[in-house]
Amino acid sequence: MITNDHLRISMTELAHVTGVSTSQIRYWERKGYISSKQSDKNKNHYFSFLTLFRVATIKYFLDQGFTLATAVKKERERQELGKIFRTFIADQVKAITQLGPKKGEVALGTLANDPEKEVYAIVDQDGTRLYSRPVSKDRG
Structure with missing residues (x-):
């Protein structure tokens, strides 16, 4: 079975799809807001589809006028709501x-x-x- 962990996109693709620059993506990764996988040190970064949704959500809140810290906080709150919803669906x-x-x-x-x-x-x-x-x- 294919899981979200097996589906990865490059930083360039992530930037293209979300409209967030690669420098912003690198900054957010350094700050710990998002994470990537690297096959070897100094190799390309690859991001999960979950990270794609995180980046798109953070950008949405930034576009609404929120600061980066608040946008990240709001994205994490949405992520928690998503977990609650998935638990509801699985249980009920x-x-x-x-x-x-x-x-x-x-x-x-x-x-x-x-x-x-x-x-x-x-x-x-x-x-x-x-x-x-x-x-x-x-x-x-």
Whole structure:
């Protein structure tokens, strides 16, 4: 399986994709805001796709008028929110069922305060709606 750790881009590519100069990228790396991998000393730096998103997010906040220190802080806060969201998805999405073209159901498990009921979402062209229903022996 390919993981994010296996996908790398060069500093030049990172600068091109994000619009951040290579000198800024080097400075941010020296300050410890981002990191790269090098095969050997004095060789090219390669960055993960996670770092690409970090650089793009920091640049977004800089473009909004924040200082570099504040932009980095805000990027780290977003990163923490992303971890919380990924944990939620990994823990709570129990099943996904296609109900028709562009329509599906996402089973989210039982309610903590009422284990006799489960939560599910219907996703279709009109958006996402959450519902609860009694736990079925067939589903639970």
